[in-house]
Amino acid sequence: MTVGGHGLDGVERRGLMFVLSSPSGAGKTTLSRLLIERMPGLNMSVSATTRPMRPGEVDGRDYHFIDKAKFDLMSKRNELLESAVVFDNRYGTPRAPVEAALSAGQDVLFDIDWQGTQQLREKSRDDVVSVFILPPSAADLEKRLHSRAQDSDEVIRGRMSRASHEMSHWAEYDYIVINHDIDEAFAEVQSILKAERLKRERRTGLTTFVRKLQQQLEQ
Ligand SMILES: Nc1nc2c(ncn2[C@@H]2O[C@H](COP(=O)(O)OP(=O)(O)O)[C@@H](O)[C@H]2O)c(=O)[nH]1
Numbered sequence: 001m002t003v004g005g006h007g008l009d010g011v012e013r014r015g016l017m018f019v020l021s022s023p024s025g026a027g028k029t030t031l032s033r034l035l036i037e038r039m040p041g042l043n044m045s046v047s048a049t050t051r052p053m054r055p056g057e058v059d060g061r062d063y064h065f066i067d068k069a070k071f072d073l074m075s076k077r078n079e080l081l082e083s084a085v086v087f088d089n090r091y092g093t094p095r096a097p098v099e100a101a102l103s104a105g106q107d108v109l110f111d112i113d114w115q116g117t118q119q120l121r122e123k124s125r126d127d128v129v130s131v132f133i134l135p136p137s138a139a140d141l142e143k144r145l146h147s148r149a150q151d152s153d154e155v156i157r158g159r160m161s162r163a164s165h166e167m168s169h170w171a172e173y174d175y176i177v178i179n180h181d182i183d184e185a186f187a188e189v190q191s192i193l194k195a196e197r198l199k200r201e202r203r204t205g206l207t208t209f210v211r212k213l214q215q216q217l218e219q
């Protein structure tokens with residue numbers, strides 16, 4: 001699917017799809033924001049959802065908040081790269097911005113669940129790098145869901161009771177990060193992205209680059 005563009009070091013490479021998943025409250029959103037702020041060349045995929053907007057969320061930045069009819073229309077028109085139902089709401093990744101970024105050699109960051117990750121992997125295995133974030137303990141997870149102060153007690157209970165099921169998919173991911181301390185977890189996720197960007201297979205411009213170096217040496 002991807003064409004390629006210039007990497008940060010000038011060598012052409014294919015963009016990659018960097019996926020973060022976790023049970024709700026483990027820290028994906030916090031880590032995603034830090035990555036977007038601090039890693040040039042990384043674009044957030046803004047999902048469409050039918051779930052209600054939380055206080056502090058911005059339409060078009062955190063999600064595209066749409067109704068079920070619009071979601072179904074996007075799905076019917078094949079405008080979603082993947083989609084899933086989570087907590088009775090629909091979530092999906094708009095296709096066009098992802099394809100545009102990848103073909104320009106940019107990377108795309110996804111905060112999606114295991115169902116969406118499986119769909120991306122089926123479509124573009126070689127371009128997907130997936131990271132599963134775990135909380136240090138159940139008590140920490142619950143504390144974090146409460147500290148976010150954005151969901152009712154009932155919604156939090158629902159998220160806690162789904163956490164175990166979501167976590168059961170950890171072994172499908174390439175990397176596992178335990179989010180004890182946010183700075184450490186961020187450094188780990190950042191290292192994964194940096195290393196994956198250097199993988200030989202996605203650096204399509206290396207042959208040309210090395211040939212040029214050899215020519216210089218032989219002159
Ligand atoms: N498959 C899929 N999952 C998504 C998408 N957007 C968000 N999700 C997942 O839906 C779940 C609920 O997200 P959200 O309502 O923002 O709650 P939060 O995880 O507690 O912040 C999380 O596991 C997200 O990763 C998407 O476009 N596709």
Ligand SMILES: Nc1ncnc2c1ncn2[C@@H]1O[C@H](COP(=O)(O)OP(=O)(O)O)[C@@H](O)[C@H]1O
Binds near residue numbers: 026029
């Ligand atoms: N390492 C951490 N230590 C303490 N609190 C954290 C940590 N990581 C995230 N949080 C807090 O936990 C809450 C849930 O994090 P969030 O990033 O919204 O999770 P998710 O997107 O996975 O649902 C937020 O209030 C966030 O500030």
